[in-house]
Amino acid sequence: MKTIKIGIIGAGRIGRVHAENIAKFVPEMEIKTIADPYMSEETVEFLRRLRIPNIVKDADVILNDPEIKAVVVCSPTDLHAEYAIKVAEAGKDVFVEKPVDYRIDRVKEVIAAAKKAGVKLQVGFNRRFDHNHRAVYEAIRAGKVGKVNLxxxxxxxxxxxxxDYVKVSGGIFYDMMVHDFDMARFLAGSEVTEVFAYGAVLVDPAIGEAGDVDTAVVSLKFANGAMGVIDNSRKAVYGYDQRVEVFGSEGAVMDENDTPNNATYYGADGTSSSPCYKIMWDRYTMAFAAEQRAFAEAVINGTETQVTGEDGLAPILIAAAATKSMKEGRPVKISEIEG
Known part of the structure; x- marks a missing residue:
C-alpha cells in the first residue's frame, strides 16, 4: 500500500479531530508534522499520544519540508485561504477545511493558486462521506428514485x-447551513439557481444581538427543475439531528439519525431507544476518516479530488444569496451574486 507523508496546520478542535482520525483510520497517510502557533501543553500531550513525531508552532516547518507531499489546513477560518495558497505555492497538495473563506473573491484566489501550482485541492465537506448520506446519494445515482423533484x-x-464564535462566524448560512448547501447540490446533481431564505431568533436573544439568527428555512431552485428546502436550528434538545430525503418520479430515499446503537427496549412504561449523538465529532467520525482517505487516494493516484475547489465555492455563493434574501425579503438568483 502506498502512503504519503502529510502535515497538519492547526491543532484546535477540528485539527485534533483530523489528526486523531487519520492516525487511527487512514493508513495511507503518515502525519509527520503538526503546527499551531498557540499549541498548548494539553494539546501537545494529546498529539504525542497519537505518535506524531514533530509538534511545532511554525507552519513554515511544514511548508519547507520536501518530504511532506500534502497538507491538511485546519487553521481558524479567517486563515484558511491564506494557508491554502501558501501550501499550493509550496507545491504541496491541499486539503482545506470549510468554508474556504466567506469572501467569494478569496475562494477564487485559492482555486486559482492550486491550478497554477498544479496541485490537488479538496474542501472539507465531510457529510458527503457519511455512510447514511452516501447511501442516499448512491440510490439517486443508480436511478432508483427516477427524476429528482424534491x-x-x-x-x-x-x-x-x-x-464570541457567532460574532466572527459569518452567520448561520456560512458556518452551519453551508454544509447543507453542499449536500443539496450533491444529492440533486444540479446547481442551485435561486434562493429564498427566512430567519428568526428563537433560541437565544444574544445571537440576535450579535447580528445573526438561530433558526432558518431556505427554499432552493435547481437548474434541473428540482426544488429543495433546508431547515436549521442552533438547538435541538434531543441531540445532533441530521436527516435528508430525496423524492423523485420513481420513489423516494431518505435517512434517519445515527444513534450509538439501534436496540429498542420494550417495557410496561413504554418503549425507549438510544438517543441521537450529542456532538458532531461522534456522529461523523468515520465520515471525517473517509474524506481524508479519499484525499490521500487522489494524491497517490493522481486523480481529481471528490470535493473540488469549485465545490467549495458554490455553497459560499448560495450562502451569500441566502443572506441577501433574508435581509431583503425576496428570492435571490445566484447570478446576482456571481455578477
Whole structure:
C-alpha cells in the first residue's frame, strides 16, 4: 500500500479531530508534522499520544519540508485561504477545511493558486462521506428514485455556539447551513439557481444581538427543475439531528439519525431507544476518516479530488444569496451574486 507523508496546520478542535482520525483510520497517510502557533501543553500531550513525531508552532516547518507531499489546513477560518495558497505555492497538495473563506473573491484566489501550482485541492465537506448520506446519494445515482423533484434536509445542532464564535462566524448560512448547501447540490446533481431564505431568533436573544439568527428555512431552485428546502436550528434538545430525503418520479430515499446503537427496549412504561449523538465529532467520525482517505487516494493516484475547489465555492455563493434574501425579503438568483 502506498502512503504519503502529510502535515497538519492547526491543532484546535477540528485539527485534533483530523489528526486523531487519520492516525487511527487512514493508513495511507503518515502525519509527520503538526503546527499551531498557540499549541498548548494539553494539546501537545494529546498529539504525542497519537505518535506524531514533530509538534511545532511554525507552519513554515511544514511548508519547507520536501518530504511532506500534502497538507491538511485546519487553521481558524479567517486563515484558511491564506494557508491554502501558501501550501499550493509550496507545491504541496491541499486539503482545506470549510468554508474556504466567506469572501467569494478569496475562494477564487485559492482555486486559482492550486491550478497554477498544479496541485490537488479538496474542501472539507465531510457529510458527503457519511455512510447514511452516501447511501442516499448512491440510490439517486443508480436511478432508483427516477427524476429528482424534491430535496429536503434537516440539520439541527444540540447546543448553540458561543456568542464570541457567532460574532466572527459569518452567520448561520456560512458556518452551519453551508454544509447543507453542499449536500443539496450533491444529492440533486444540479446547481442551485435561486434562493429564498427566512430567519428568526428563537433560541437565544444574544445571537440576535450579535447580528445573526438561530433558526432558518431556505427554499432552493435547481437548474434541473428540482426544488429543495433546508431547515436549521442552533438547538435541538434531543441531540445532533441530521436527516435528508430525496423524492423523485420513481420513489423516494431518505435517512434517519445515527444513534450509538439501534436496540429498542420494550417495557410496561413504554418503549425507549438510544438517543441521537450529542456532538458532531461522534456522529461523523468515520465520515471525517473517509474524506481524508479519499484525499490521500487522489494524491497517490493522481486523480481529481471528490470535493473540488469549485465545490467549495458554490455553497459560499448560495450562502451569500441566502443572506441577501433574508435581509431583503425576496428570492435571490445566484447570478446576482456571481455578477
Amino acid at each position: 430535496v429536503k434536509i434537516s440539520s439541527r445542532d444540540p447546543e448553540p455556539p458561543t456568542i
